[in-house]
Amino acid sequence: MxxxxxxxxxxxxxxxxxxxxxxxxxxxxxxxxxxxxxxxxxxxxxxxxxxxxxxxxxxxxxxxxxxxxxxxxxxxxxxxxxxxxxxxxxxxxxxxxxxxxxxxxxxxxxxxxxxxxxxxxxxxxxxxxxxxxxxxxxxxxxxxxxxxxxxxxxxxxxxxxxxxxxxxxxxxxxxxxxxxxxxxxKEKTGYDKANDKIKLMMVYIHEHYTEKISVSDIASAGFISVRECFRVFQNCLHVTPAEYLKTYRLQNACQLLAGTPEPVTFIGQACGLGSSSYFGKVFREFTGYTPLEYRRKWQDCDINWQS
CATH class of the missing domain: 2.60.120.280 (Regulatory protein AraC)
Incomplete structure (x- = not known):
């Protein structure tokens, strides 16, 4: 195991x-x-x-x-x-x-x-x-x-x-x-097509989070309107598209901080989180730590699959 x-x-x-x-x-x-x-x-x-x-x-x-x-x-x-x-x-x-x-x-x-x-x-x-x-x-x-x-x-x-x-x-x-x-x-429940739409949009975010992307870009990936995009994200994930995008970027930043020696400035930019000051602000709101504090806490931990 x-x-x-x-x-x-x-x-x-x-x-x-x-x-x-x-x-x-x-x-x-x-x-x-x-x-x-x-x-x-x-x-x-x-x-x-x-x-x-x-x-x-x-x-x-x-x-x-x-x-x-x-x-x-x-x-x-x-x-x-x-x-x-x-x-x-x-x-x-x-x-x-x-x-x-x-x-x-x-x-x-x-x-x-x-x-x-x-x-x-x-x-x-x-x-x-x-x-x-x-x-x-x-x-x-x-x-x-x-x-x-x-x-x-x-x-x-x-x-x-x-x-x-x-x-x-x-x-x-x-x-x-x-x-x-x-x-x-025995219950008659139809398949909810929103499940397919949200997955398509999540895949798009996972593939393009390093780039500058808009809600319109995300909606297009799901072949729906911007208004429908907001509704699907709220109903399925209980967040807005922008909130999900930011969270996904921060999760990737966490992995890079813990698993690589890359500079904090590089990681912020590589994850689509912009300047060092903005990255530091949103990262602390997300984790409770500054990027450097987080790196010190996690970089010695094995974050990979292990026997």
Whole structure:
């Protein structure tokens, strides 16, 4: 299992990149240390793979365009495929850590079009109303699934038949989640096209944040009007396009400060944050530190994926 406290993105789609993910074993496990993420939160992202998680400690808030779900220690859940989400610890709560299984559903469903995929995977995977399925120990069946989920992280890749045992555990959990989600699957909910629009605009920002870009440029990337752009950002991410752009620039500045020896002036300009004085002002508002203070705090920390 890998300790994780940063995020990288795939080029092109700008989905979260999952290191060590391979076609013959489309699965990774990680221990997510939220407090060690720069800024203390996991920024908005999505991935085709599903995410099963268990809260080891702390209290974590999961945000999606449809709302917020709070997960204290001992709870867990599923984040469905391609769901836009971000997480942050509940205000004032420290030492927030979660265990995650992230996997392509072919790992448990077999090849595309298989009977298992058609009957048990696709109906849940493609249900827009099933963004997040939460598991809480107050309910017996959910408590049973939580125990299987927690125990599954004890499996070791050094054990005999590890891959088979892991797939069995994930399949058992999936069957339980499928049963719990049955009432949701009966609801008639149409796909919200705003999800595609916001992702297109986010991708544009991720690719052009170093440049001078306007809200009109961002709106054009989503093939919508400026007015609609503001509405989609507010409804999905609860910020304006300019606020998201500034935050994304600052997140990249954090990574450069911690991971490179580049001068502060260069980093501010490279991230599209202009002069040293403006960069210093907005950076302190964002992190509570000056750029140099932040560098001293983080530059000796390992911010990459590690064993």
């Amino acid at each position: 890998k300790n994780v406290h940063c995020m990288t993105y795939r080029s092109g789609s700008k989905e979260e990149m999952l290191p060590n993910f391979s076609p013959d074993f489309p699965y990774i496990a990680s221990r997510n240390e939220i407090d060690r993420y720069m800024g203390g939160f996991v920024p908005w992202h999505w991935h085709k793979e599903v995410e099963l998680f268990y809260m080891e400690s702390g209290i974590l808030e999961y945000y999606t365009p449809k709302g917020t779900v709070v997960f204290p220690a001992g709870t867990g859940g599923l984040v469905n495929s391609n769901i836009l989400h971000m997480t942050r610890p509940k205000e004032g709560v420290k030492d927030t850590t979660q265990f995650l299984h992230i996997f392509d559903t072919s790992f448990i469903g077999g090849r595309q079009g298989s009977r298992i995929e058609q009957k048990y995977i696709a109906p849940l995977l493609l249900a827009p109303q099933a963004e997040i399925i939460a598991l809480f120990p107050d309910f017996p069946e959910q408590a049973r699934l939580l125990k299987i989920l927690r125990d599954s992280f004890e499996l070791s890749d050094k054990d005999f038949a590890y891959e088979v045992k892991l797939r069995a555990a994930l399949s058992d959990i999936w069957c339980g989640l499928f049963t719990l989600a049955a009432p949701l699957l």
